Structures are given as C-alpha cells and as structure tokens.
Amino acid sequence: MRDIKILLADDHAIVMEGIKEVLSADEEISVVGTVANGEEVIRFIRRNPNSVDVVVLDINMPVMDGISCSRQLKKEFPELKIIILTMYAQKSFVEEIVKLGIDGCLLKNNTGKELIDAVLRVMSGKQYYDRIGTFNSDEEEVTQYKLSERELEIIKLLSEGMTSGEIAEKLFLSGHTVKTHRKNILRKLNVSNSSQAVQFCLSNQLI
Known part of the structure; x- marks a missing residue:
C-alpha cells in the first residue's frame, strides 16, 4: 500500500480541517502538515524536503498566494506534485497555472472523492484538470x-x-x-x- 504524504495550505482553518478529514479517510494518504500561507509551505518543504509528495493549496492566501508559492516550489522542487484549489471557475486562471506546470486544479466545491482522485492521478504522473471545460471565458x-x-x-x-x-x-x-x-x-x-x-x-x- 502506498503512503502518499500531503501538505495542506489554506488560511481558513475550518476549510482546511474539512479537507484534512476527507484526505485522511483514504488508506493511501497521510496528511503530514497544515499551514496557512505560501511562505509557510516553502519553509516546511525546505526543512522537510523528502517528507511531502503532494502540496494541496488554496489560491488566495495572505503573505504569499498559491500562484507565487507554486512558482517557487516548481523552481526548487520540480518533482513535487502541486494541486491548486480555487473558488473561481476561470479559464484565464487555468491557463496561467498550466504554464507553471502545476499538476492539478479543482474547484473548492468539488466532492472529497474528486480530490482523492486528483491526488492519485498526479501521483501516477498525470494531470488533473477534469472540470476546466465548464470554466468561464x-x-x-x-x-x-x-x-x-x-x-x-x-x-x-x-x-x-x-x-x-x-x-x-x-x-x-x-x-x-x-x-x-x-x-x-x-x-x-x-x-x-x-x-x-x-x-x-x-x-x-x-x-
């Protein structure tokens, strides 16, 4: 059985606890840490470079947002998988994160099963952008x-x-x-x- 190690980043504690509960229910997944902004993500990864497989992060966070954080992570840790959560269904936003090489994108109102599916898919080397066809122009x-x-x-x-x-x-x-x-x-x-x-x-x- 795989042990997929995930770091969560969201500045809303209630939202993050809900995501953590969903992910932790899967036997293949372990949530190894929770942080509140992009700078904390980068510090965590630098201190524990081999302890995280996937970072799941919100796009809108204080101090450092999800896009800026992802850009830095892809430079320093290119093998790290990144999934962005957003409340905005915008094609222009997706185009930007695809250019950065971010591995997946989900709307925050997606089901827990979809998030787990996204994690498993990016860990298999694929991308997860299943819903972008419905995003707004x-x-x-x-x-x-x-x-x-x-x-x-x-x-x-x-x-x-x-x-x-x-x-x-x-x-x-x-x-x-x-x-x-x-x-x-x-x-x-x-x-x-x-x-x-x-x-x-x-x-x-x-x-």
Missing part, C-alpha cells in the same frame, strides 16, 4: 461579476498601495463612498479582503 467573467468602471478604478488604485483616504482624495469622493465601493467589490467577487480582490482582478486582466 474571460468575457463571461467580466459580465458575471458586473464591476462598474468606478469599482475597477478603485481596485486599480488599491493595487498601487493607496488607502481609502488617499483614493477618496484623488477621486474627489467621500471616505464613506469609497468604503461602500470596497464592500460592494468584495461582495461581487465573493472574496474576504481587498488583497484578494486585487489579486483576482490582476489575474484576470481586469485592471
């Missing part, structure tokens, strides 16, 4: 999230490091109006903070 993504020109303008300024107060002054808006726009952006994109909103828009070339 770039044009559909923009329509789907219905960001206004003002909201895109605010995200662009956030990406440049500006605060709400600085944005309000630059755009001749009240601080309250800017904060309202920011709340609407997070709601439309279904993300929890402005960093994730910026990352989403950069990844999809919206700004």
Whole structure:
C-alpha cells in the first residue's frame, strides 16, 4: 500500500480541517502538515524536503498566494506534485497555472472523492484538470461579476498601495463612498479582503 504524504495550505482553518478529514479517510494518504500561507509551505518543504509528495493549496492566501508559492516550489522542487484549489471557475486562471506546470486544479466545491482522485492521478504522473471545460471565458467573467468602471478604478488604485483616504482624495469622493465601493467589490467577487480582490482582478486582466 502506498503512503502518499500531503501538505495542506489554506488560511481558513475550518476549510482546511474539512479537507484534512476527507484526505485522511483514504488508506493511501497521510496528511503530514497544515499551514496557512505560501511562505509557510516553502519553509516546511525546505526543512522537510523528502517528507511531502503532494502540496494541496488554496489560491488566495495572505503573505504569499498559491500562484507565487507554486512558482517557487516548481523552481526548487520540480518533482513535487502541486494541486491548486480555487473558488473561481476561470479559464484565464487555468491557463496561467498550466504554464507553471502545476499538476492539478479543482474547484473548492468539488466532492472529497474528486480530490482523492486528483491526488492519485498526479501521483501516477498525470494531470488533473477534469472540470476546466465548464470554466468561464474571460468575457463571461467580466459580465458575471458586473464591476462598474468606478469599482475597477478603485481596485486599480488599491493595487498601487493607496488607502481609502488617499483614493477618496484623488477621486474627489467621500471616505464613506469609497468604503461602500470596497464592500460592494468584495461582495461581487465573493472574496474576504481587498488583497484578494486585487489579486483576482490582476489575474484576470481586469485592471
């Protein structure tokens, strides 16, 4: 029987515990560690280079996101298998991770069986991108999230490091109006903070 060693990375503890429970139920799989961001992933692998077969990581994490982490891991540990979990069904996103040589991609709402299937397949030397045919095109993504020109303008300024107060002054808006726009952006994109909103828009070339 194989013992596939997996490192999990997700900044939402409840989500990570659920994933850990699903994977640990399979006799061939062992979860050897859980971390909360990309930097912790890299530190773990560097300290334990032979103790991990597959890294399963969320795309949106603080400190270092899943894409940046994967890029670094593929440089340092090319034999390491990487599976990305995302809540966004976007073709442009998939194109980016395929270029990086990431081994698999699943939506976070997939079943536990699909995640186990993905782990087993990447360990056999294959890729797992079974659902990408249903992912949205770039044009559909923009329509789907219905960001206004003002909201895109605010995200662009956030990406440049500006605060709400600085944005309000630059755009001749009240601080309250800017904060309202920011709340609407997070709601439309279904993300929890402005960093994730910026990352989403950069990844999809919206700004």
